[in-house]
Amino acid sequence: MTAVYPSVEQQTAPADAGRTDPLAWLAAETAATAAAGLHRAPIARRCDGPAGDRSQQGLVDVASNDYLGLSTHPEVIAAGQGALARWGAGSTSSRLVVGTTQAHLDFEDALADFLGTPAALLFSSGYLANVGAITALAGSEDLIVSDGGSHASLIDGCRLSRAQVVVVPRGDVQAVRAALAGHARRRALVVTDSIYSIDGRCAPIAELYDAAQDFGATLLVDEAHALGVRGPGGRGVVAEAGLSGAPGLVVTTVASKSLGAQGGIVAGPALLREHLIDRARSFIFDTGLNPAAVGAAHRALEILRADPGLPQRLRASADLFARAAGAEVSESAVVSLIVGDPAAAVAAAQYCRDRGILVGCFRPPSVPAGTSRLRVTVRADLSAAELTRVAEVVDTALRRVGAR
CATH class of the missing domain: 3.90.1150.10 (Aspartate Aminotransferase, domain 1)
Incomplete structure (x- = not known):
């Protein structure tokens, strides 16, 4: 049977001839958003x-x-340029096809060593790292207890997991315990930021870890705003609490803040890395992080490691600004x-x-x-x-x- 295609004249006929626009509601929605002072x-x-x-x-x-001001550090820029020249502008595919370079693996090893965990896995953004980790660790038969101050990426990971989600008030350890004590699900996962991104305050990580351990739950801590800012040498709040590499603890963080580049990281046991490679859809089906960002982030990590006093100087500057601005002294x-x-x-x-x-x-x-x-x-x-x-x-x- 011969296919019949519309003529050029038919293809270029006015699009609104006898038609309605199902997206017309966007005009009113945008106007309402602007009127509320929320348009961006x-x-x-x-x-x-x-x-x-x-x-x-x-x-x-x-x-x-x-x-840490490392996005414009000459050595970080040079490292990104070197990786760009060696590996090209993009990873060109998923990490599981041909999107993994030796630079990715070397950076993962360096991150794991720095964070004090057996292994780490690099995603193309922190958002995808959180979504991938949560959806790979919890499903429809499980419980997630989510801190009320969690970042949007943690919230979306909870939603996509299809797990039963209980949201507790920010930093409320007793509410976490109550949620864990009453559950009858297959497994339980507690998720929280270590530093809340909006106001820079710290979550009670040591107490949350104890609560998770008491009820056989896993604790996932997003250290995006803590890497390079808190803990020994900038290793984060988890390290500050003496919990680096602790059992039942998963750390996520980013290369897009203190390391001045781009990328998301999930760190923990070696078996966690293998599981994420097999199950984290935001890793499996996403193009790998571009090599220039990997090279730049790796060099930034080396600079941080070589200057462990850098986070303390940052915190001193934050305290100086807070006092001058008449604000509460920052924890980050x-x-x-x-x-x-x-x-x-x-x-x-x-x-x-x-x-x-x-x-x-x-x-x-x-x-x-x-x-x-x-x-x-x-x-x-x-x-x-x-x-x-x-x-x-x-x-x-x-x-x-x-x-x-």
């Missing part, structure tokens, strides 16, 4: 000079998660300044930007209603003079919108 738009950073030359870029960045590199109204938070952030200061602006659904805020992330490579200037501009911005 990507804002491009200007860069008129080479990476790392802040005098040319014209802005002081206290919005990114480049905590994050200082959170509540504004309340989302439109006021946007106005305060724009005031700062107009004066050369890039600050984070967090509004619902990233934070609860009524708690829109400026989120300042201090970097180890910022001078005391820069931090004082940021504090002065931020303070003025908050006063102008009535937040002080």
Whole structure:
């Protein structure tokens, strides 16, 4: 049977001839979002000079998660360029086809050694690492107890797992114990951030681990905002609690914050790595992390390892900024300044930007209603003079919108 195809004239007929648009509802939805002060738009950073030359870029960045300032470190950039020249621009396939290079394996070994775990597995982002780890560790017959302050990637991993999910108040160890005590599921998994990304506060990791152990549950800790910031030599809150490599403990973290590059990591027992390779869909079906990011992150890790005092200097800078800004002393590199109204938070952030200061602006659904805020992330490579200037501009911005 001969197929009959529409003519060119038919193909180019007006698309709206006698048709309705099922996406017409987006106009009203977008308008409502804007009216609530919650519309978002990507804002491009200007860069008129080479990476790392802040005098040319014209802005002081206290919005990114480049905590140690390593994204523009000359050696990190050179390592990324070297990996790019050697392996090409992309991994070109899933890690299980031809997307794994020796650079991936070497970085995984270095990460595992640094974190004090037998093995580690590299994903193309921290989001995919969390989704992959949770969905590979829990299914429809299992229970997940999720901390109320968990990052969106942990929340989405819980949803995709199809497990029974109990959400407990942030940092509430007794609520975790109560949820574990009453369950009759096959297995149980507790998930939490070690440092909450919104306000930089620490979760009670040692107590959560004890609770998980008492009820035979696994504890998964997202150390994304702790690597390079807390713990001995920047090894994170898990290491700070003396739990590196402990049984029943899974660590996830990223190369996209303190290491200044990109990528997600799951670290733990060797059998966990093998299981994730077999079962984590966000690893199996995703193109491997590009070699340039792997090379850059590996060199950043080496710099961190060679300078174990770097995280302490970062924390000292965060304390300096918090005092100058009249804020609560930070437990990490994050200082959170509540504004309340989302439109006021946007106005305060724009005031700062107009004066050369890039600050984070967090509004619902990233934070609860009524708690829109400026989120300042201090970097180890910022001078005391820069931090004082940021504090002065931020303070003025908050006063102008009535937040002080």
